[in-house]
Amino acid sequence: MKPISSTLKTKVQRLGLRTLRGEKAWEERAADIMPGGVNSPVRAWNGVGGHPLPIASAKGATITDGAGREYLDLVDSWGAGIVGHAHPQVVAAVRAAASRGLSFGATTEAEVELAELIRERYEPAQKVRLVSTGTEATMTALRIARAATGRDVIIKFAGCYHGHSDGLLVAAGSGLATSGVPDSAGVTASVAKDTMVLPYGDVDALTDAFAEHGSRIAAVITEAVPANMGVVAPPAGFHRLVSELCRNEGAVFIVDEVLSGFRAGPAGGWGLERDADIAAGREPWTPDLVTFGKVIGGGLPVAAVAGRADLMDQLAPVGAVYQAGTLSGNPVAVAAGLTTMRLLDDDAYTHLDRISTRLRTGVSAELDAAGITHAVGHAGTLFSVFLGLDKAPVTFDEVSDQDALAYSDMFHSFRSSGIALPPSAYEAWFVSLAHTDEHVTRIVEAVKTWGGREAKQP
Ligand SMILES: *Cc1c(COP(=O)(O)O)cnc(C)c1O
Numbered sequence: 001m002k003p004i005s006s007t008l009k010t011k012v013q014r015l016g017l018r019t020l021r022g023e024k025a026w027e028e029r030a031a032d033i034m035p036g037g038v039n040s041p042v043r044a045w046n047g048v049g050g051h052p053l054p055i056a057s058a059k060g061a062t063i064t065d066g067a068g069r070e071y072l073d074l075v076d077s078w079g080a081g082i083v084g085h086a087h088p089q090v091v092a093a094v095r096a097a098a099s100r101g102l103s104f105g106a107t108t109e110a111e112v113e114l115a116e117l118i119r120e121r122y123e124p125a126q127k128v129r130l131v132s133t134g135t136e137a138t139m140t141a142l143r144i145a146r147a148a149t150g151r152d153v154i155i156k157f158a159g160c161y162h163g164h165s166d167g168l169l170v171a172a173g174s175g176l177a178t179s180g181v182p183d184s185a186g187v188t189a190s191v192a193k194d195t196m197v198l199p200y201g202d203v204d205a206l207t208d209a210f211a212e213h214g215s216r217i218a219a220v221i222t223e224a225v226p227a228n229m230g231v232v233a234p235p236a237g238f239h240r241l242v243s244e245l246c247r248n249e250g251a252v253f254i255v256d257e258v259l260s261g262f263r264a265g266p267a268g269g270w271g272l273e274r275d276a277d278i279a280a281g282r283e284p285w286t287p288d289l290v291t292f293g294k295v296i297g298g299g300l301p302v303a304a305v306a307g308r309a310d311l312m313d314q315l316a317p318v319g320a321v322y323q324a325g326t327l328s329g330n331p332v333a334v335a336a337g338l339t340t341m342r343l344l345d346d347d348a349y350t351h352l353d354r355i356s357t358r359l360r361t362g363v364s365a366e367l368d369a370a371g372i373t374h375a376v377g378h379a380g381t382l383f384s385v386f387l388g389l390d391k392a393p394v395t396f397d398e399v400s401d402q403d404a405l406a407y408s409d410m411f412h413s414f415r416s417s418g419i420a421l422p423p424s425a426y427e428a429w430f431v432s433l434a435h436t437d438e439h440v441t442r443i444v445e446a447v448k449t450w451g452g453r454e455a456k457q458p
Pocket of ligand 1: 132135136138161162163164228256257258259260303
């Protein structure tokens with residue numbers, strides 16, 4: 001099975017036009033006017049086959065398509081819908097903000113409150129700049145790191161996704177090459193050469209890279225919990241090592257929490273490790289810069305770059321690093337984010353933890369009962385299921401050995417059971433505050449109904 005890889009996110013294949021009765025018009029209109037019929041590639045279902053209908057609405061844990069079919073949603077707008085779709089308090093806050101004005105192009109009190117709330121829950125975020133997308137956040141973090149260090153080279157890990165800026169759409173070069181190669185058409189070799197791509201969790205590769213090129217490395221960027229190749233638990237001690245190498249060589253450690261932030265746990269993926277360190281009597285490591293997105297917008301476009309005050313003050317108008325955004329900190333979007341964040345109290349995380357634990361263990365037990373080889377990758381409330389693997393993967397190569405065809409078969413069987421899985425084997429399964437024990441039971445039942453028809457047997 002060839003990996004679908006990050007190319008799923010970077011290449012749009014032509015959307016075919018197999019239609020169900022009554023759906024033809026929309027599919028044709030979408031494919032006619034938008035490349036692949038979508039505004040973001042994964043929505044075209046190239047990873048699982050078949051053709052998605054436009055979505056009409058969503059409420060709580062349920063999403064409804066244009067034909068009126070309802071699905072229990074395990075995508076939750078890729079994690080942003082953490083409190084459940086159209087939460088009444090979030091909708092009310094958005095309405096109220098909209099009625100006060102959609103955009104001012106000037107600072108509002110709510111932006112200050114959201115930034116303070118982020119710092120309160122995530123101490124390394126000493127200063128915060130709000131932007132509109134995760135892509136902007138990571139792109140800006142790299143620019144700050146390069147300005148602060150006067151160096152060019154960035155290290156990223158294969159299988160980690162950091163948005164679609166040129167310097168981060170880079171794949172590992174062949175053999176011992178230390179510079180990356182473009183992972184998307186349109187990215188130039190001259191940009192790619194400044195990004196080194198290493199296997200995730202590979203201590204030797206990282207130590208060697210620093211030994212050989214330490215004085216050229218501006219930053220290491222990694223997902224706090226890799227969750228864009230399925231969910232991969234960071235190997236014990238890996239981030240601490242990255243942090244030490246960066247500190248010793250004067251490089252910046254950028255922790256991308258766009259997906260995991262305020263989702264994997266109350267202080268994201270970093271918070272899980274901090275708590276484990278404190279419990280073990282170790283001094284926690286800290287990121288220099290961190291990026292947020294998804295949850296902090298609660299379904300509207302808010303993202304952030306944050307971190308050490310001296311690094312953040314590199315940004316204009318204080319420092320010499322230019323960054324700007326017409327709609328940055330948009331008041332309607334910030335109202336959604338702030339209300340969502342306030343709903344995420346201790347009880348909320350207890351619920352997310354309990355439901356996600358029941359779901360991943362329940363699904364795994366049912367797959368076992370059906371004799372289907374699988375592994376579950378998990379960190380905090382984040383998890384995904386890898387069919388055809390007998391142990392949780394760490395590197396992208398290991399992830400790519402999964403049985404993506406079996407996943408596709410499971411995906412379509414789940415649709416028939418009224419459950420919307422992520423349309424790719426390389427994505428996390430997302431739960432929300434609206435997911436209940438009864439929903440977990442339904443999802444586990446769907447595994448039984450599927451029965452693993454196309455799964456590789458051991
Ligand atoms: C989603 C994501 C991004 C990109 O965010 P956009 O808002 O889609 O630009 C960056 N990093 C990670 C870890 C993500 O999951």
